[in-house]
Amino acid sequence: xxxxxxxxxxxxxxxxxxxxxxxxxxxxxxxxxxxxxxxxxxxxxxxxxxxxxxxxxxxxxxxxxxxxxxxxxxxxxxxxxxxxxxxxxxxxxxxxxxxxxxxxxxxx
Amino acid sequence: xxxxxxxxxxxxxxxxxxxxxxxxxxxxxxxxxxxxxxxxxxxxxxxxxxxxxxxxxxxxxxxxxxxxxxxxxxxxxxxxxxxxxxxxxxxxxxxxxxxxxxxxxxxxxxxxxxx
Numbered sequence: 001x002x003x004x005x006x007x008x009x010x011x012x013x014x015x016x017x018x019x020x021x022x023x024x025x026x027x028x029x030x031x032x033x034x035x036x037x038x039x040x041x042x043x044x045x046x047x048x049x050x051x052x053x054x055x056x057x058x059x060x061x062x063x064x065x066x067x068x069x070x071x072x073x074x075x076x077x078x079x080x081x082x083x084x085x086x087x088x089x090x091x092x093x094x095x096x097x098x099x100x101x102x103x104x105x106x107x108x
Numbered sequence: 109x110x111x112x113x114x115x116x117x118x119x120x121x122x123x124x125x126x127x128x129x130x131x132x133x134x135x136x137x138x139x140x141x142x143x144x145x146x147x148x149x150x151x152x153x154x155x156x157x158x159x160x161x162x163x164x165x166x167x168x169x170x171x172x173x174x175x176x177x178x179x180x181x182x183x184x185x186x187x188x189x190x191x192x193x194x195x196x197x198x199x200x201x202x203x204x205x206x207x208x209x210x211x212x213x214x215x216x217x218x219x220x221x222x223x
Contacts, residue, residue: 034211043201043214044152087151089212096142096205096212100151 003027004090006099013106017078021102023088024070032091033064035073037084038101044087047073078106111135112204114215121192122223129187129218131202137182138204142212143175146199158185192222 006023013019025033036044048055050062050071061074071088083106088099111134119127131141139160144152156177157165164177176188185204189196201217 032210038152041199041217041219043217044212045214046211049211085151091205095154095157096203098144098152098154 002100004088004097004099006088007102008100010103010105013078013104015078015080015106015108017106018074018076019078019104020075021073021086021088021104022070023072023090023099024068025088025090025097026069027090027092027097028066028069030069030090030092033071034089034091035060035062035071036087036089036098038087039084047086075104078104080106080108082106112138112202112213112215114202114218116218117216118219118221120221120223123193124191127189127192127220129189129200129202129220131185131187131204131215133183133204133213136204136206138185139182141179141185141202141204143177143185143187144201144203146201152201155187160185189220192220194222196220197222 003026033050035047037047038044048057048062050064052064054063059076063072085101085103087101090097113132115130141158143155145155146152154167155170158177158179160179166172179185199219202215203212
């Protein structure tokens, strides 16, 4: 079993749609969680950290469920510019592990 | 904010040559740096964890003698692809956590093309 697993995607959605990604992790000792966005041939950029209480940043909402060991990302009112690959990152005691990424394409 | 600088951004080399990629933390000290490889349309794959003052930790399946990692100081880690072959062509990227359990800061990546 992979340490971090994500919805495989791809997700193709129309502008304005709401889309959600999930990510599960296997290490219960994981301490911090993040969502990154990566555009083609670019470095990943932090989208948001994920806190136990859940957090929201504009159209983006991230949630953490420690009991079930998963994190989620919700994007509301999708924009064309949201098209990218979304990576979940889980930080254990010594390293960070990436999910395989979920490709999102928002179409007009 | 914290910045990680990676050079070169692009390398084209002949098969059999060695290529060195540098990753520097510009305004913070990084005792740990991570090196990744990414093939087209695939996710980042962790290759190794670079530790200042000690040997790097390599992921399973990554050849230590092929991918030499040196963490010479608290602000510099290098990855050397030795005797590069066309199958080593890939996007290599480094990252460093600002502090333990903190978010990662990424270098801008190096596109390696081996002819």
